[in-house]
Amino acid sequence: MSDAVAALRGVPGGARHVTIHATNFIGGDATIGTQVGRDNIGNATGRRPVARGEVATERIALIERVFVEPTRFANIRRILTTQSLLLLRAPRGWGRTTAALRALDECCSARIYTLEPDVELRSPNIDFSPDTGYLMEWFGPDQAGRLHRFHLDQLSAALRDQGCRMVVLLDAATELAPDLGEFLVDGDAPADVTEVVRSHVRYHLNRDPTDILDHPELRRLIDRYTKEWPAARTLAQLGKELADTSAEGGDISEVIRRHHAAIKTELRRWFDEQLSSEARAFTIALAVFNGMPVYMVSDAARMLARVIAGAEEPDRTPAWPVFGSRNSELVDAARARTRRSTEETVYGEIPVDIVEFTDANLAPEILALVWREYHSAHELVREWLYALGCSPDLRVGARAGVAAGLLSIFEFDHARTKLIEPWARSGSRYGRAAAMAALHFPFLYSDLAPLVSRMLATWLQRDQPLALRVTAARALGSEIGQAMPDTAVRRLRRAARSNRVSLRVAVSFSMAQLFWSDGLADRILMELLRWTESTAKPQLRDTGLRCVLDLCRYRSVPTEQSVYDWPVTLCLTGANRAAIVTLFSRLLRNPDHPPDTYAEIRAWVADAEEDPAMREPLARLLSDLGDALQDADIFPYYLREWATEPRGPRRAAQEILAIIESPGRSGSKQLELKG
Incomplete structure (x- = not known):
């Protein structure tokens, strides 16, 4: 449950698996220069220029002044110094274009040209100008799939004969033949966002901007950008705006607010315009199960996609191609990635693939976006979450419950009547776990804590269903009870006098949980001494004695x-x-x-x-x-x-x-x- 809450707060457990991505700014526009490099695969009349244009010297000079090296840049420079062809594979936003231009400028004595995106590198008849650098800014997966070692050997030899260097940029998901590894560099950690912003502010102010970068709101914005892949112009614009505002003696808080608003606007545009219906369902499912195994996210996504398809076309049974969208495509579309991890099972640890957003903040923001902007999706998402909350896999139920808890912040009473109380009344340990998880967000991370506390007090009353009373007792042993220990112990003491054994068992377990909470061990032991006195009521004494053994069995x-x-x-x-x-x-x-x-x-x-x-x-x-x-x-x-x-x-x-x-x-x- 704690892992689920942390994931949906945008706080990955222990901050353990979030790769930082950043980008460098490339200033200036490419200008069309002399045509260099022609594809001679056809006859003379079919030749066409393959160079898009020469990179302006002003652009190269600006990059030299503001460039911040990513982790792999030294490796890129070394390889490009010793060989004529380099394939640089990195995610969008990594700063690959900037890094490539900087490396080419260091390794080439003449000009640098960008190439048309549809140039076939397999052609053996491309003309090169001596001592020139070439950059192919985008090389699609179809083109890459047609490349073989023979083609790159020929291209490399042609470049070497003219003293040229070429860098070809590939997306992170582009697959290449295994024997092309000699030419390939995979981007690792990109340039540090703080240093990139610092570099641009320094360029415009012509002084060190440490005083500006220490602003706490700006630190939070930079931390956010560190976890995302903003466009190159975004960090450059931030640096320029900070410099201009500082030079004019203005308040940089307005700059920060504009960038936060732009993030939300971009999120809406991406969700509305760039995601297919299947990818949208996958993204919502990932928001609930961020950091969980791929199979769990995929099952939940398919379940949600069927619910959405049934609502959009109720008279038609949706057809799902068995070999439709690839997992890799869905993961990329959702701004996520997979990694190898392990999962604990009854037979021990097993290896699994985990899927997670590249930016942990996306998980809560996507659910909030769906709730704010798409009222027609509310009922569908609630029904989907309710079914997940009843899953026999407690991890699934806890994640669904926490997601429902996040949504309850927007409309608590509706979530209470439609999701939380039905789970709590179900009498199932799975539904009870989902209800407990759902209460964490409104209690711990909003101003609804007093309301949740009063609701739990009502659930514990003798005229309430036993399942509701047991859920409330169990919730008082969780972080909710740990946040109000005096109230929790007092209510548990009252419930411990019940004639219902299942309620007393729940109380005993919650007292054990409180015992293991920071700073409460002595308080709980003193309370148990009180409960187990010979003069105590038999039910209270029995509950206290049960709890003594639970203290030892718990951990x-x-x-x-x-x-x-x-x-x-x-x-x-x-x-x-x-x-x-x-x-x-x-x-x-x-x-x-x-x-x-x-x-x-x-x-x-x-x-x-x-x-x-x-x-x-x-x-x-x-x-x-x-x-x-x-x-x-x-x-x-x-x-x-x-x-x-x-x-x-x-x-x-x-x-x-x-x-x-x-x-x-x-x-x-x-x-x-x-x-």
């Missing part, structure tokens, strides 16, 4: 003493350790819980069989627990029993027993915990 703790994680009972110190000893002694005195409690302790001894470092702390805990029970013989008895079991923890039980029975056993020591 374990890494320590400095061992490479293994240890039960939390061994890692508490001071008042918290005294509290856990008291709570376990109450568990063992209660007639309903000793079997489960001894089974848990036996599991610790089994862990100590594999981890000798755990044996002494465990012996001290069992010794203190025996003192609390006023029965020093109880654990020695069980340790002997466990040691004699077939494949029992013989060595651990014997060593722990020896420590307990030693005459000078020491008191508890404080452990150093990792993290």
Whole structure:
């Protein structure tokens, strides 16, 4: 659920897989010069010029002044120095044209020409002028598919004979024959956006612009551009506007607002005009499942595309070509990319392909765009999300729930009645998880928190359906309850007195979640001491005792003493350790819980069989627990029993027993915990 919330907030988990893209500005226009380079594949009368024009010297001079090297530029320069032909493959917006012109200017003593985009590089009869650089700014995938090593060897030799250099630019998705690797450079990280903007501001102001770039709103804008692929003129225009405004003593906030507005306008134009219906469904699905496996996004996208097609043409069953749009085409259209990762399954980790936006901000913005601009899509998207929320895959349900939560910010009561409460009332653990996920956005990231809090209080009332009460109790153990711990504990205490076992189980699990939250462990332990007193109501006492075991089962703790994680009972110190000893002694005195409690302790001894470092702390805990029970013989008895079991923890039980029975056993020591 936390990963889902982070993804839809535009915050990838741990900021782990977002590649930064930037671009350099190319100023000036190409001017038509002397025709150079002719395609002589036909007869003399069929010859046509292949040069679009000479690159103006002013343009080259400007690039020299403002150019910021991308990561691979040194490699580009080195290869172009040693060989005459280079294929540069990089995404649009990477700054490939600028980098190519800069490299050609460094390697060629004469002029640089751009070529017509339909030039066939397979032709053996292209005329070249000596010591000239050539740039093909776009080479399509069809043209690239017809290239073979033989053609490039011929072209390279012809260029070398004349002392020429040529750079051919390819899109990132263009596929080439494997034997062309000698000529190919793939663009890695592009130039740093901050440095590109700095370079342009410095060019126009003729001074260092550090004071301008430190503006906090500008930093956020630059961070946004860092994750996107803006057109080259966008960063150049930003630099010029910042310089002009600063020179005139104006407020650069207006410049920043214009650029943010332009981003939203460009997003609408892209979504409306550049995406096919299938690509639009894929993009919306990716907004919900950003950073998830390709198969998950594709399944959800196909499901949404069918819903949309059915609404647009209700009397016609849509036909879906089995080999229609390629995944790579849909990913590129959605401004996304795939990467190799792993997925945890019941049988271990497996490799999977992950798909994610190149800019994590796109995920929330696309859903917000759909909701703001396309009212006819509201019902379709809600129905689609509801079906996803009922999926038996909890990851799918959590993602659908978080997406519904984001949309609820625009119309909370509608989302509540159409999605959130139906999920919560379903009685299904999958629907409950979706409802809990849906509450995170309005509670944590909007001004709707008081409303959500009151709604959860209503759900917990005795006259509400049990499924609704269980959902509310579980939600109070999540980040919602962690944000208001006093209110959450008070409401959970009231629910813990219920006669409904399923509600008490939910309360116990939520209390365990709160225990593991930052800064709440001592508060929860003190509360459990209160719940489990002999004078407490039986239902409240039962819930508290259940929770004591849940604390241990929920997770374990890494320590400095061992490479293994240890039960939390061994890692508490001071008042918290005294509290856990008291709570376990109450568990063992209660007639309903000793079997489960001894089974848990036996599991610790089994862990100590594999981890000798755990044996002494465990012996001290069992010794203190025996003192609390006023029965020093109880654990020695069980340790002997466990040691004699077939494949029992013989060595651990014997060593722990020896420590307990030693005459000078020491008191508890404080452990150093990792993290």
